[in-house]
Amino acid sequence: MKKILIIYFAIFAGLVSCRKLADINTDPNKVKETHPQLQLTQIEWDAFRYDIGTGPLYAQKMLVQTDGESSNQYYKWDRAGFGPYSELRDVTKMMEEATRINSNAYLALGKFFRAFYFLKLTLTFGDVPYSQSLQGETQETYTPPVYDTQKDVFKGILAELKEANDLLASENTIIAGDIIHKGDVTKWRKTINAFRLKVLMMLSKKEGDADLNIKSAFAEIVNNQPLFQSMSDDAQLVFLDQEGNRYPEFNSSGYGSGMYMDSTFIRRLQDRQDPRLFTFCTLTKNAEDAGLATDNFAAYEGGDPAAPYAEVNTKAANGKTSKVNNRFHKDPTNEPVIFIGYTEQELIIAEGIVRGWVAGDAVLHYNEGVKASFKFYETYAKGYGSYLTPAIASAYLAKPINDLGASATDEEKIEKIVMQRYLRSFLQSPWWPFFDHLRTGYPSFRRPAGVNIPYRWMYPQAEYNYNTENVSAAIKNQFGDGNDKISSQPWWLK
Secondary structure, three states: OOOHHHHHHHHHHHHHHOOOOHHHOOOOOOOOOHHHHHHHHHHHHHOOOOOOOOOHHHOOOOOEOOOOOOOOOOOOEEOOOOHHHHHHHHHHHHEEEEEEEEOHHHHHHHHHHHHHHHHHHHHHOOOOOOOOOOOOOOOOOOOOOEEEOOHHHHHHHHHHHHHHHHHHHHOOOOOOOOOOOOOOHHHHHHHHHOOOOOOOEEEEEEEEOOOOHHHHHHHHHHOOOOOOOOOOOOOEEEOOOOOOOOOOOOOOOOHOOOOEEEEEHHHHHOOOOOHHHHHEEEEOOHHHHHHOOOOOHOOOOOOOOOOOOOHHHHHHOOOOOOOEEHHHOOOOOOOOOEEEHHHHHHHHHHHHHOOOOOOOHHHHHHHHHHHHHHHHHHHHHOOOOOOOOOHHHHHHOOOOOOHHHHHHHHHHHHHHHHHHHHOOOOOOOOHHHHHHHHOOOOOOOOOOOOOOOOOOOOOHHHHHHHHHHHHHHHHHHHHHHOOOOOOOOOOOOO
């Protein structure tokens, strides 16, 4: 037996001597390298669904809660989280793999998604870690990241978006793993450039900052770069009736409890005789019992978002309040979620023309944007297409309240443009209408007396625990008093 063991170990030692110990210790089930296409699909799925849900709709005066107090509805929030950094780690890995295989396409899309998540972060908080972030795996000795100024973060976002467009300009291959544009490079350039216009418009209060060159950058994109030509170019996520691929609100239990429509949102749609109302909410119970038609604008009503929730609950119990349209939680495919599309692009360009950033016909772009929104709901709001035809859209735009050309001043035009961005955003543009309100004051948001609308969220508690010095310096540099408050105004709004 002893001889057999000696021979066995001698053979094993000979085999080992021919192979490196590192190779033997490599777990074949833990892959260290992968093609970025395998990461892109999940990154797109996560980004296009990010923050989609009913939460932002309370702050944006589209929903009210009747079985408890919603902190968003009454603007009583405090802290937010650094969740986007978790998503950014996946983006960073995709970019590392893109660099490894020398793929400009995946590198460009990585820059695009970095811009998206950092825009979310800086609009939420103000100054955030940017230039030193996401280095935990590459630093020999980890040090907590410093906070970049909000201006520098915005400059970085715009630079990365430009780089993304430029990188794709020389690409002509199909981008594998792309579930948004099916690998179409040109459509991705249009998406990136439309998003660049959106970021530039977010900085409308900084249009005079020579260091940013907002006006010239906006005009250069509109005049020289590829942009959406119709809603067929929209950057949208289409859902399938398959496990894990269904509409995010499908089967959500929240719709069956105390969630009702906001009266101010419904009133704005009624005032404009806007048939998109029918696709967003149900008739009140009383209107349904009375046999009122779907297209009867008087058949809809919401709850007062400034009233105590118990008072709104009584109104709802009396059958006088509309709920969210059943299609949002009963249809597994419902409508696509648009990350950015032709409607929003055209309305942004219209605002840019009114502001004098670029030459053009603001009314034309405005009308195109509104018509495209109607077309979207005609296409995807099943059973409501007859209320949203092109002829109805044209008649809608001819009404003085909706007619941009009937506006007496540029400020009135901007109000109409921003209102149309708001009206199309129901369960489509999480938090963007809120930021547009902070930027322009439109639309006004009803709230209880004495309640001010916050400008931001407080930093996560974890930053105070693990990055104390840098977060404290960021607060002092931004707000002077060293207090992290939701009422503190960040740089982009000053």
